[in-house]
Amino acid sequence: MPTLGLAGGTSPSLGRAIVTALVSAPHGPRWNIVILSRSHHRPLWLRAIDPSSLRAQVQSVDYLSVDSLTRALESVDTLISVTSAIDGSQRQIQLNLLQAAVKAGCARFAPSQWGFGPTGMEAVSTTKEVVEGVWEECLKFRNKIECTRFNHGSYMNYLGHGIFPDPQPEMYEDEQLIRLKEGGGYAKGEDEACQGLHRQGDMKDGSGAFLISLKNKIAELPQRDDGKWPRITLTMMRDVGNFVAHSLELPKWEPSMTIVGETLTMGELLAHAEAVARCKLDVTTVTSADLGQRKLEALSSGDFMAQLWAELKLGYCRDRLDEGYLEPVVNRLCPEVKPTSVKEYLQRYWADAE
Structure with missing residues (x-):
């Protein structure tokens, strides 16, 4: 077993x-997993x-020591990184x-470069x-190891923030374990909907959502300079894990293994949200000029997250392949995986919360 x-x-x-997938x-055990932590x-x-x-098995390592x-990794066939160090060592x-x-x-x-496509x-x-x-360093070793970059666009799960009560009720560890076992590693409710994604979106209502907050029926959506809605690729976290798990069986990886849950316009995203909320949302549109100013303000104040959100939305405004939206490479290579659409996601978790 690899x-x-x-x-x-x-x-x-x-x-x-990835582990739960x-x-x-x-079809039963196929891969053992050594988790580096x-x-x-x-x-x-x-x-x-x-x-x-x-x-x-969890293996304790020193990430700053190649020997460790x-x-x-002595018995490892494939190494995938999902690290997210915030201390400057990533x-x-x-x-x-x-x-x-x-x-x-x-x-x-596969190094940890999740999100937008490579460019x-x-x-x-x-x-x-x-x-x-x-990636340039990876290419130096292409005769010794096959490398790729997994990308998935933006997480659909940000739409789940604010749907469920905040804060969540506290539970004893035994009760949490029972709920996690019942859900195959995910507890019913916000954990199943948000799938580990932190409440760190920039919506003004503090819900932690990004682009749309169903909690207070508001949206802040980027718009192209010509006034049209840009495209966006949204993928549910668990679908990313499922695609990655299936890609392990592929005989060859593409240099860019982009994953697509659904690509749609910001206008279509808004329509799905309004349909499930059964009302019109209070929508604020932002342009590249607005976001450029917001980025400058974030830079001057040293607000990293505000800068990140501004830059991501600037990417959507440009409406370019590999930024706001992606080519479905892994979808084509693994057609047996059927990702969740935005409509399905919203209907599933909004109905659970009502």
Whole structure:
């Protein structure tokens, strides 16, 4: 049985999405999983789906030590990184993982560059600095290891923030475990809807949503300079995990493994939200000029998240392939995976919350 190394795999978002997709595969065990983490801690969701560590083992590593990483990867066939270090070490961690994967003889590696497509990541200064030079380094080792970049556009799960009560009721650990076991690693309610995505969107109502907040029936949507609605690719977190799990079976990876849940216009997104809310939303449109000013204000105040949201929305305003919307590469290679549409997502979780 082959082994997947998943750097940062204890995360409640992408790590959980990939691990649960592999552990719940309908045709039984196919991949073992070695989760690289800064500690041996096994989160509740992992204990719920693999209580005896039969499929997924957590290996404590020092991400800043190539030797530590190499030892952890000795039995690993494919290494995927979902790390999200916020201490300035994210870029170096990807370079160290690459070196360790080559030394350990891994066949495949995907650095942590999730989000916009490759050129889109380079166009956003807040993401460029953490990915700059990583892919070029990967190409230097193309005769020794197959590398790719997984991208998925924006997370559909931001639409779930604000649907459920805030704060969520506190529960004892035993009760949380029961709910997580029942849901295959996801507890019914906000956890199942948001799938580990933090409440960090920039909606003015503080819901944590991005673009649309169903909590207070408001929206802030980017518009192209010609007044038309730009396109956006939205993908549900669990669908990303499912696509990645299926891609492990592919005989060859493309250099860019872009994943698409659904690509639609901002206007179509608004129509779906208004249909499920059964009312018109209070909509604010923002242009590239508005967002350029907002970016400058964020830079002067040192507000990283405000800068990130402004730059992402500027990318949508440009309405370019690989930025706001993506080509469905993995969808084409793995047609058996049927991703969730925006309409399906909103109907499913809004109905649960009503």
